Every structure is written in C-alpha cells, then in structure tokens.
Amino acid sequence: MKRRLLLVSNSTLHGGGYLDHCQQHICDFFGKDVKRVLFVPYALHDRDAYTKTARNKFKTLGYEVDSIHEAADPVAAVGGAEAIFIGGGNTFRLLKSLYDNKVVTEIRRRVMEQDGIPYMGSSAGTNVATISINTTNDMPIVYPPSFSAIGLVPFNINPHYLDPDPHSRHMGETREQRITQYHEEPDTQSVLGLREGSMLLVEGNKATLLGSTKARLFSRCPTLV
Numbered sequence: 001m002k003r004r005l006l007l008v009s010n011s012t013l014h015g016g017g018y019l020d021h022c023q024q025h026i027c028d029f030f031g032k033d034v035k036r037v038l039f040v041p042y043a044l045h046d047r048d049a050y051t052k053t054a055r056n057k058f059k060t061l062g063y064e065v066d067s068i069h070e071a072a073d074p075v076a077a078v079g080g081a082e083a084i085f086i087g088g089g090n091t092f093r094l095l096k097s098l099y100d101n102k103v104v105t106e107i108r109r110r111v112m113e114q115d116g117i118p119y120m121g122s123s124a125g126t127n128v129a130t131i132s133i134n135t136t137n138d139m140p141i142v143y144p145p146s147f148s149a150i151g152l153v154p155f156n157i158n159p160h161y162l163d164p165d166p167h168s169r170h171m172g173e174t175r176e177q178r179i180t181q182y183h184e185e186p187d188t189q190s191v192l193g194l195r196e197g198s199m200l201l202v203e204g205n206k207a208t209l210l211g212s213t214k215a216r217l218f219s220r221c222p223t224l225v
Contacts, residue, residue, distance in 0.1 A: 084117065192215055
C-alpha cells in the first residue's frame with residue numbers, strides 16, 4: 001500500500017502561529033517532489049480567507065497552494081492533485097461539503113488505490129481521514145448524508161484530546177468519558193486521542209507518533225454488548 005498520511009491534531013499550538021509547530025514535519029512529509037498542494041477549506045465558512053492563510057503559510061515552506069473551492073470541477077481538481085491538505089474547522093460542515101462535491105471517493109482513490117499521493121489533515125481534516133466522524137468534538141451545525149468518512153485509516157481519532165483534570169470544577173463529561181460512551185455502542189472502532197502538539201505519520205501499514213505531547217489509545221472492551 002502506498003498510503004502516506006500526516007494527521008495533525010491541531011493547526012495552531014499555544015504560543016505559535018498557524019502550522020508553526022509542525023512545519024518541519026510538513027516539509028519532511030511533502031519533500032521536494034511535491035510543488036503544489038490542493039487545499040480543502042470546506043470546514044470554515046469563509047473559504048477565501050482560509051485559503052489565503054494556508055497559501056501564505058505554505059509559500060514560506062516552498063509550496064504553492066491551489067484551493068478546491070476555486071476549481072470549476074472539484075473532482076477533477078482532486079484527480080490532478082500532487083498532494084492534498086484538508087484543514088480544520090467544523091467536522092460536520094467539512095464532511096457534508098466533501099459529500100456535496102462528490103470528492104470522498106476520489107480522495108480515497110488517489111490516496112489509497114491509485115497513486116498514493118500524500119494526504120495531510122489537521123483537526124477536522126484529520127477526523128475525516130478516519131472511519132467516521134463519530135468521535136469529533138464539534139457541534140453538528142449541518143447534517144452530512146453519512147457519518148462515515150474517507151476511511152484512510154482503520155480507526156477513529158479524537159484531535160485536541162484533553163486529559164481529565166482532577167482539579168476542574170466543570171461537571172460535564174471529560175473527553176475520556178465521551179469516548180467511553182462511544183465504545184458502549186456496538187461495532188465501534190479504536191480511538192486515538194491526539195493531544196495538541198502531536199501528529200500521526202502513516203506510511204503504508206506503519207504508523208509513527210510524532211510531536212512532543214504523545215497520544216492515548218482507547219479500545220472497545222470486548223465484553224460490552
């Protein structure tokens with residue numbers, strides 16, 4: 001399998017700018033063979049402003065950015081892309097737009113089944129690379145036709161994962177409790193809790209955790225029915 005993925009928990013780390021904390025990993029990932037990256041800004045409402053942010057950042061790293069929302073034919077844009085970057089925002093809005101523009105299957109084909117082009121996601125862009133968006137932190141502000149995502153990895157991810165704070169007075173569920181609730185349902189997947197500052201590099205069938213904050217892996221208890 002030619003699959004090459006860089007799945008980032010967050011695009012901005014406290015104290016730094018957009019993609020600053022992972023920019024060296026981005027350069028290592030795309031390398032010198034990639035010249036242009038197809039950006040998917042569907043997760044935010046203002047796609048022009050989002051594209052400008054991504055375009056300016058990637059230019060400093062030596063890459064040109066084409067945005068899928070500027071293309072007359074989104075499917076053709078994916079079909080001709082050297083690499084893909086899907087940015088963060090609202091996961092429900094992102095997945096709905098991917099389905100609306102009929103690019104879910106084409107992205108999967110380019111990354112998994114045909115050319116093995118590099119795929120980078122951050123936050124919501126990482127969520128949609130997994131089996132489903134069932135473990136996103138976002139509000140369902142729109143309703144995609146399915147919670148099933150692109151399926152580039154055989155598990156789910158929870159970006160921006162926060163460990164329980166024993167000193168917090170907040171009475172809502174912790175991230176750990178919400179993932180446990182997900183696993184109470186049948187036929188659910190393992191969930192990788194990616195703390196901010198961490199990312200997953202997938203090369204073929206090998207996955208390597210990068211960054212400084214590590215991650216937490218949650219598996220469904222086999223005794224649950």
